[in-house]
Amino acid sequence: MTRNRTFTIVIIALLCLLAVCYLWPAGVGAALPFNSRSDLWDPGKSQQQPVYTFPRAEKTSYQMDLYLDTLNRTIYGQSLISTVNSSGGVLGELWLTVYPQAFQSKGLSPAPAAAYSQGFSRGGMQIKQIQVNGENSEFLMEDISLKIMLLRELLPEQEIDIRISWLAEVPRVGYRYGTQDGIFMLGHIYPVLNTLTADGWCLPTNIPFGDPFCLSAANYLVRINAPQHYQLLTSGEKIAGLALDNGRENHLFKAEMVRDFSLTAVSGYEKLQQQHQNTTLNCYVPPRLKEEGKQMLAEAGRILEYFNCMWGSYPYGELNLVVAPMHGFAGMEYAGVVYVAENQLSSPGLGNLLAHEIAHQWWYGMVGNDQYDEPWLDEGLASYSASLYLNYRQATTSSTPMAVQAMKLDRALPEFSGPDQYHSVAYQGGESFWWALEEELGHDKVQKILRSYLAKYKYQLASTADLKQVINQEAHRDMSSFFSRWSL
Missing domain, CATH: 2.60.40.1730 (tricorn interacting facor f3 domain)
Known part of the structure; x- marks a missing residue:
């Protein structure tokens, strides 16, 4: 059959x-x-x-x-x-x-x-x-x-x-x-x-x-x-x-x-909707937050179009944004779904938050990784992607937006002393890895690396070793000395 x-x-x-x-x-x-x-x-x-x-x-x-x-x-x-x-x-x-x-x-x-x-x-x-x-x-x-x-x-x-x-x-x-x-x-x-x-x-x-x-x-x-x-x-x-x-x-x-x-x-939520290329963007908000929802929906559309152009199209027909009474996280990603905590709608960092969570549709969604043993892989890359978008929106070409030195990135969740150290290493340290790689190889080469990474591991699980192999191949040289700065 x-x-x-x-x-x-x-x-x-x-x-x-x-x-x-x-x-x-x-x-x-x-x-x-x-x-x-x-x-x-x-x-x-x-x-x-x-x-x-x-x-x-x-x-x-x-x-x-x-x-x-x-x-x-x-x-x-x-x-x-x-x-x-x-x-x-x-x-x-x-x-x-x-x-x-x-x-x-x-x-x-x-x-x-x-x-x-x-x-x-x-x-x-x-x-x-x-x-x-x-x-x-x-x-x-x-x-x-x-x-x-x-x-x-x-x-x-x-x-x-x-x-x-x-x-x-x-x-x-x-x-x-x-x-x-x-x-x-x-x-x-x-x-x-x-x-x-x-x-x-x-x-x-x-x-x-x-x-x-x-x-x-x-x-x-x-x-x-x-x-x-x-x-x-x-x-x-x-x-x-x-x-x-x-x-x-x-x-x-x-x-x-x-x-x-x-x-x-x-129950009792407003549903807002926009079409962006082949993707329907939906935003679910409490009625009292409808105007904030409209602004968030428009920003999400710009983010989606930017990432589509950078690495390849978002693969699903819909992307759902949900404003939720969520504590402990500012946002959360799932396949085709992004949660935004209600208390973040008035935050000046909302654009960065949205870009970070939508970037996870590529880095975690399409290219998966062990979020327990190697959380820096998706969190660092989502943070770097969000900064790329913000630089694009602000028409700047600045390098790393934070002064974080090289550190040991390859740590499992139990190795962190708490959420502050986890955020410092997986998010900030992981992002700094990519800005440092830009300084080493150039912006265009790093984007080529990411497109190759996506092509090779789309819908699969990738490890730190897999990523290093892709970087070496695209750099056409041994990057061991660079990786050692991050204990990789």
Whole structure:
């Protein structure tokens, strides 16, 4: 059966099932109606991935069925993860990240106290059942990781279907995972496969700053049942919807080659919209902030067009901006979605913030990296990109806007003493690396390096070693002495 025909059959089946009422809150959900293989999309030829061996983006898909219960702040979910054992060896276990587990207790929550406007509110995830290739599997929760013990080892290149029934509890907190003031911010809501390297599994831990994730890109097909008065914005394109007679609505979203699938549900928000080339820019704001939203939308359009010209086009049909009552972060990036904290709208640094978060659509989104072990890769590059844009807007050609000396950049999140040192090294130090590289090689050569970096690792995961290789190749010389200044 051809891929196009397979995809058509899956879509028709899902459209028929849009009218089916959900029974999950009362008990067990129906089986997922999806095709069990990951060939719903063809992203093109795979690219070399020397460090991260599993899962491979072009061989992985997530198909999910979600029921959002806003009254009880819960999401009932069923996931089907289809992939292939690309590790080159036998797998006896699988590891996934379950980020809602970070919010189980007041002492462990990464959210600052100010984010809990009504006092501490618990979040978490319950795993109801796991099947791997049709067989029930034992599992164990460890911190924000989920370990699946396999009954049968998975052979190299063996197809893998992982079915998970789960329930996520959403805390009442103004954070990237939580709900407050009419908005559900549901970043990293679902179980997601961890990555495997030649040295073993990437197993992030719960840390109250930074992004404790290392995510492979994948394809997503997601059906969401939610109250009709909530607008949904996600990392994907809405391809179908059906209003039900019980005050709820079924939505069907598709996303191709995205680093994660973000879900946000808003009630009482204004939706502003502009078209920029092939991308629809949406901005969701509380009505009282509509004028600020218009200004932010216009600035985001200019930023998007600048980055498109610099490195290559933004690959998705929509980019969603959300003004959120978020604490602990000024902004936050997801595939196709940017959060801006409400308290940043009047800040003189709003343009820099927007440019930084939109730059992440290239550096983190298209070219991924281990944000837990090598956070400087995406944060430093996003900061440098934002400064490039601001210099362009101000018609200046100044070099580094900050006096940060060379430092050890290659540090994992646990190696930082706290958020201040993390920001100083990953953001400021990482940006300084790129300005210093401009001084060494010139502005045009650095932009060529970035275009090559994007071309080679688009939709893949890149390491510091991978980036150094690209720089050496484009510089046509050994840059070891330069790298040593940054302990790379």
